[in-house]
Amino acid sequence: MKTITNKKLLSVSLIVLILSSCGADNKKSQETTFYKKEAVNQKKLELSIEASGIIEAISSVEIKSKASGEILLLGAEVGDLVKKGSILGQIDQRTPKNILDQAKSDLEASRVRLENAKSQYDRGKELHSNGSISDKDYEDIQESYAQAKSSVVRTEVSYENAKIALDDTIVRSPVQGTIISRPVEVGQVISSPTSAVGGGTILMTMADLSKVRVRALVDEIDVGKVSIGQIVSIKVVAYRDKEFFGTVSKIEPLAKVEQNVTTFPVLIDIDNNENLLLLGMNTDVVIEVLNKSVSLSTPTMSLRTRKDIYSAASILNIPKQAIDIFLSEKVDGENFNKFIVIKDSKKGPELTWVKIGASDLSYVEVLTGLTQKDTVFILPSKSLFDYQQRFKERVSASFSFG
Numbered sequence: 534m535k536t537i538t539n540k541k542l543l544s545v546s547l548i549v550l551i552l553s554s555c556g557a558d559n560k561k562s563q564e565t566t567f568y569k570k571e572a573v574n575q576k577k578l579e580l581s582i583e584a585s586g587i588i589e590a591i592s593s594v595e596i597k598s599k600a601s602g603e604i605l606l607l608g609a610e611v612g613d614l615v616k617k618g619s620i621l622g623q624i625d626q627r628t629p630k631n632i633l634d635q636a637k638s639d640l641e642a643s644r645v646r647l648e649n650a651k652s653q654y655d656r657g658k659e660l661h662s663n664g665s666i667s668d669k670d671y672e673d674i675q676e677s678y679a680q681a682k683s684s685v686v687r688t689e690v691s692y693e694n695a696k697i698a699l700d701d702t703i704v705r706s707p708v709q710g711t712i713i714s715r716p717v718e719v720g721q722v723i724s725s726p727t728s729a730v731g732g733g734t735i736l737m738t739m740a741d742l743s744k745v746r747v748r749a750l751v752d753e754i755d756v757g758k759v760s761i762g763q764i765v766s767i768k769v770v771a772y773r774d775k776e777f778f779g780t781v782s783k784i785e786p787l788a789k790v791e792q793n794v795t796t797f798p799v800l801i802d803i804d805n806n807e808n809l810l811l812l813g814m815n816t817d818v819v820i821e822v823l824n825k826s827v828s829l830s831t832p833t834m835s836l837r838t839r840k841d842i843y844s845a846a847s848i849l850n851i852p853k854q855a856i857d858i859f860l861s862e863k864v865d866g867e868n869f870n871k872f873i874v875i876k877d878s879k880k881g882p883e884l885t886w887v888k889i890g891a892s893d894l895s896y897v898e899v900l901t902g903l904t905q906k907d908t909v910f911i912l913p914s915k916s917l918f919d920y921q922q923r924f925k926e927r928v929s930a931s932f933s934f935g
Contacts, residue, residue, distance in 0.1 A: 568848060568849070568910050568911060568912040568913070569910075569911050570877060570908050570909065570910055570911070571831075571832055571835070571908065571909060571911060572905075572907070572908050573829055573830065573831055573899060573903045573904065573905055573906075573907045573908070573909060574829075574830065574905060575826070575827065575828055575829070575830070575905075576826075576827055576830040576896055577824075577825070577826045577827075578823055578824075578825050578826075578827055578830070578891050578892065578893040578896060578898065579821075579823060579824050579893055580758075580821075580822050580823035580892075580893040580894060581766075581819045581820060581821050581822060581823075582751060582755045582758060582759065582819070582820045582822055583817070583818070583819055583820075584749040584750060584751045584752070584755075584796075584799070584817075584818050584820065585749065585750065585815065585816065585817055585818070586747040586748050586749030586750065586799075586801070586815075586816045586818055587747070587748055587813060587814070587815060587816065588745050588746070588747055588769075588803075588810050588811065588812055588813065588814045588816060589745065589746055589747075589748055589812060589813075590713065590740035590741070590742065590745060590746070590812055591740075591741070591744055591745060591746045591802065592740065592741065593713065593738055593739065593740040594707060594708060594710070594738065594739050594740070595735050595737075595738050596621055596622075596704060596706070596707075596735065596736045596737040596738065596739060597725070597726055597732075597733045597734065597735055597736060598622065598624050598701065598702070598704050598723060598725060598733070598734070598736060599698075599701035599725050599726065599727070600624045600629060600698065600701040600702045600725055601624070601722075601723060601724050601725045602624045602625040602628065602702070602722065602723070603624065603625040603720065603721070603722050603723075604622060604623075604624060604625075604717060604718070604719050604720060604721050604722075604723060604736075605623045605624065605625055605719065606620075606622055606623035606719065607621070607622050607715065607717070607718070607719055607736070608620045608621050608622060608623075609621050609706075609712050609715070609737065610712065610715060611712050611713065611714060611715050612711065612712060613711065613712045614709075614710070614711050615706045615709065615710065615711075615712065615739065616706065616709050617706055617707065617708055617709045618705050618706060619705065619706045620703060620704070620705055621704045621705060621706055621736065621737060622703075622704040622736050622737075623702060623703055623704070624701075624702040624703075624704070624723070625702070626699060626702045629695070629698045629699040629701075629702055630699055632695045632698065632699075633692070633695035633696060633698070633699050635695075636688065636691045636692040636694075636695040637692055637695075639688045639691065639692075640685070640688040640689055640691070640692045642688075643681070643684040643685045643687075643688040644685055646681050646684065647681040647682060647684070647685050649681075650677050650678040650680075650681035650682075651678060651681075653674055653677065653678070654674055654675065654677075654678040657670070657671050657674035657675075658671070658674075701725075704736060706739065708739070708741070709741065710739040710740050710741045710742070711739060711740060711741070711742045712737050712738070712739050713738050713739060713740050713742075713812060714737065714738040715736070715737045715738075716735060716736075716737075717734065717735075717736050717737075723736070740812075742805055742808060742810075742812075743804070743805055743806060743808075744802060744803065744804055744805055745802075745803055745805045745810050745812070746782070746800055746801060746802050746803070747765075747767060747779065747800070747801040747803065747816050747818060748798050748799075748800060749765075749798070749799045749800075749801060749816070749818045749820075750789060750796035750797070750798060750799075751796055751797055751798075751799045751820070752794070752795075752796055753788065753795040753796065753797060756784065756796075756797045756799070758822040758823075759781060759784060759799055759820055759822060760781065760784075760822075761780075761781050761782065761783065761784070762780055762781060763780065763781045763820055763821055763822060764778060764779075764780060764820075764821045765778065765779045765780060765781060765801045765818050765819065765820050765821070766778060766818065766819040766821070767779055767801070767803060767816050767817070767818050768816065768817050768818075769810065769814045769815065769816050769817075770814075770815065771809075771811075771814065772809060775809075777803055777810065778803070779801040779802050779803035779804075780801065780802055781799060781800070781801055781820065782800050782801065782802045783799075783800040784797060784798075784799050784800075785797060785798040785799075785800070799820070801818060801820075823891055823892075823893055825891050825898070827890070827891065827898040827899075828905075829898065829899035829900075829903060829904070829905065830896045830897065830898055830899060831874060831887065831889075831896065831897060831899050831903060831909050832895065832896055832897075832909070832911050833892060833894060833895055833896060833897055834911050835874050835875070835909040835910065835911050836872035836873070836874060836887070836889070836897065837872060837873040837874065837875070838867070838868055838872060838873065839860055839867070839873075842856060842860070842873050842884070843856060845875065845912045845913075846875065846882070846884070848912050848913070849875065849881075849882040849910065849912070851875075851882055851884070855884075856884065859873075859884045864886055866888065870888055870889055870890070870900075871886055871887065871888050871889070872886070872887055872889060873885070873886060873887070874886075874887045874902065874903065874909050875909065875910040875912070876903065876907045876908060876909050876910070877907070877908040877909070877910065882910060885902050885903070886902055887899055887901070887902035887903055888900040888901040888902055
């Protein structure tokens with residue numbers, strides 16, 4: 534599979550091809566051609582982007598106790614896989630238990646007072662109906678009865694809250710996952726999120742490691758080629774002979790700039806059912822941005838624009854007038870998806886407009902303008918051609934005698 538560096542390799546190869554003729558003798562130098570030809574044919578276009586990254590959890594949960602106090606028990610250590618509902622810790626229960634006992638006693642007392650107030654209310658209602666007590670006395674009895682009912686409601690709430698507070702001293706796992714950190718120890722006194730300004734003490738952090746994520750930093754030049762859903766190959770130092778695969782799940786919009794290099798974080802999700810990938814591992818990733826079989830292709834270096842067609846065509850002795858006529862009409866899509874290609878024909882080199890599609894930087898897909906019967910010219914730039922000519926002349930002069 535080609536990577537982004539293939540274009541440079543092809544350019545170097547072409548230069549070597551051209552300059553290699555310089556060591557030939559004078560007779561061969563007269564016959565040397567400064568181009569090569571290649572047939573238009575089917576090809577599989579492949580392109581990938583290389584980057585580095587770090588493995589991280591897709592999601593993690595901080596475990597805190599709703600109760601404050603001394604830690605009496607910690608039920609898991611770093612690396613343990615725990616199920617949802619498992620006991621992870623226990624906080625000193627003495628104070629919450631005392632509060633619960635007091636709340637229970639207050640509730641029982643308020644219920645007794647309510648019974649007495651209810652009896653007084655029933656008796657007062659009867660006395661008031663036959664005129665034995667005044668309206669004021671009856672209103673006082675009604676008020677006392679209402680206060681007794683309200684007291685029962687308050688004490689019931691206090692009792693329920695006390696039971697919850699006691700239950701909160703037992704810390705249970707909210708999800709299934711692996712403990713990835715445990716910054717506390719048994720005997721340590723912690724604060725609850727409700728009592729501490731900082732949000733309470735973190736007992737543990739856990740994450741689901743059956744699926745992890747690579748945060749890869751992709752150069753800004755290449756990030757435009759990345760899209761969600763692309764297949765990614767991942768390798769880590771710990772398993773050099775094993776290849777992992779993931780998919781691009783997100784491209785973060787905020788760039789990172791370090792030492793004048795701008796990159797964008799690309800998130801890649803990976804199944805980790807074997808639990809081989811550990812958090813913090815360094816990775817090398819290869820993002821497959823193109824994998825397409827095309828029926829027609831031509832070398833990228835066969836493409837020309839209005840600016841360089843004259844210099845390229847001069848190597849093939851194409852008359853300037855013929856080029857002027859060819860370029861007299863404006864073509865939609867120039868330098869975007871339409872370029873000039875010089876193809877071989879029975880009449881000699883011929884200019885044609887070609888519409889292109891996908892590209893792996895070495896070859897491009899041909900949509901219109903060429904057929905499988907065509908052969909195209911790959912030529913150096915005019916400046917490279919002139920340099921090669923001068924170089925040949927210097928070499929010839931250096932080895933001439935007499």
